[in-house]
Amino acid sequence: MFVENLIFSLNATVPVFLIMVFGWCVRKAGLLDDHTTAKLNKFVFRTLLPALLFMDLSTADFRKVWDGKFILFCMAATLLSIGAAVLYSLIHKDKAERGEIIQAAYRSSAAVLGIAFVNNIYGHAQIAALMIVATVPLYNVAAVVTLSLTSPDRKKDGSIFKDTVKGIVTNPIILGIAAGIIWSLIGIHQPVIMTKSISYLGNMATPLSLTALGASFRISDAKGKVGITVGVVVLKLFVFCGIFLPAAVHFGFRGEKLIAILVMLGSATTGSCFVMAKNFGHKGVITAFAVMLATLGSAFSLTMWLFILKTLNYI
Secondary structure, eight states: OHHHHHHHHHHHHHHHHHHHHHHHHHHHTTSSOHHHHHHHHHHIIIIIHHHHHHHHHHTOOHHHHOOHHHHHHHHHHHHHHHHHHHHHHTTOSOGGGHHHHHHHHHOBOIIIIIHHHHHHHHSOOHHHHHHHHHHHHHHHHHHHHHHHHTOTTOOSSTHHHHHHHHHHHTOHHHHHHHHHHHHHHHTOOOOHHHHHHHHHHHHHHHHHHHHHHHHHOOGGGGGGGHHHHHHHHHIIIIIHHHHHHHHHHHTTOOHHHHHHHHHHHHSOBOTHHHHHHHHTTOOOHHHHHHHHHHHHHHHHHHHHHHHHHHHTTOO
16 A cells, blocks of 8 residues: 555656756756746746636536535635744745745645545545635635735835735636636536637646746755755645644544545645746745755655555545
8 A cells, every 4th residue: 555655646746846857957958048937937827827727616516515614624724824834934034035935835736736636546526626615715815915015026105905905806816716616606518619728728737837937946046945945845744734634533524535635735835836926026946946845755745644544544
């Protein structure tokens, strides 16, 4: 079982890491420059990621799988994780980088990895879609707020509140989530042409965002960020799981729901963190470094948590 779980986790995470390495190699080969990479980041953030979320959420049957207790637990765990990430960021002296630290520490690959992970184990991912509804809007609202308030380009006058609210309301990812949920609840049948077109866009989101992340990463810039970034990754992959998984078991969650909670808490920091950080004027160094370390480490940490849960007969 341990070997099978290890192979399963490696198959889920190592390809993600390799795509980032591919992006870095492409830039080193001169096929991508800074201007093109910046444009690619904006393209992914404003079009492909919303399409991916709409694709996942619009086809989920929320009426069938709705579980208020599960929703509330996911939301509470997410909010507490954000609070812990904020406290951790305060030890870092550079205020402009605290937003990156906070986002990288709490935000998981819920939309991208969550559905794939649960689907690989159970053959469907409706509970994972329910977890996405509970957490991803919170992820993005918190990201917009923290990245706006800590942005190097932040305005000093009273318009920061207005700009932050505008950033939340017009955030393409939040709009994609809202559109997907509304479409699912209305229950309108999607024509094949529409389904295929959106799936083409959605399927491009992950590889392009990871390629852009790898192309933007500078090893020299990360040299002074190792300590704080390792702390972010430890918080992300081990601390939150160690706190909230026992709580989830206490509240009676088992099987698919417990796996969804594990992915929500302990999966790698999503590549979209980097895209959002760059779009709010941050350097993205800590974010890119955290995504790469967390992606590599999650292959082993998720295996560990799966093994523990399986051994205890919780999944």
